[in-house]
Amino acid sequence: MSKKKLQFxxxxxxxxxxxxxxxxxxxxxxxxxxxxxxLNFLKDLEKQNIVKIDSERNTFTIIDLSTKYLSKE
Incomplete structure (x- = not known):
């Protein structure tokens, strides 16, 4: 995973x-x-059920974010 994505x-x-x-x-x-x-990275996170994007309100909700995702890729 890139340094930029990890920092995000x-x-x-x-x-x-x-x-x-x-x-x-x-x-x-x-x-x-x-x-x-x-935004593209958030879409990838949505596919992994980590966030949910609400395009109408231009927001995203963090569903499940734990340190286990920081070591992926």
Whole structure:
């Protein structure tokens, strides 16, 4: 797994454990140029049942995020 994806997962875990499970990408990422990259990554995470994307509200909900995912790939 790329360093960028691992850092994103670490950030998701921090936000999830401390602040709740519903977020927008704009709340998580700093560099807006990477929005598409992380959106595609979120779609991959949705396939693994880690997040659920709500396209209508432009949010995603973290369903199951544990450190076991940090070691995958």
């Amino acid at each position: 997962l670490n950030k998701l875990e921090l936000f999830y454990r401390n602040f709740g499970n519903e977020w927008t990408l704009d709340e998580i990422i700093v560099n807006k140029e990477h929005h598409g990259y992380y």
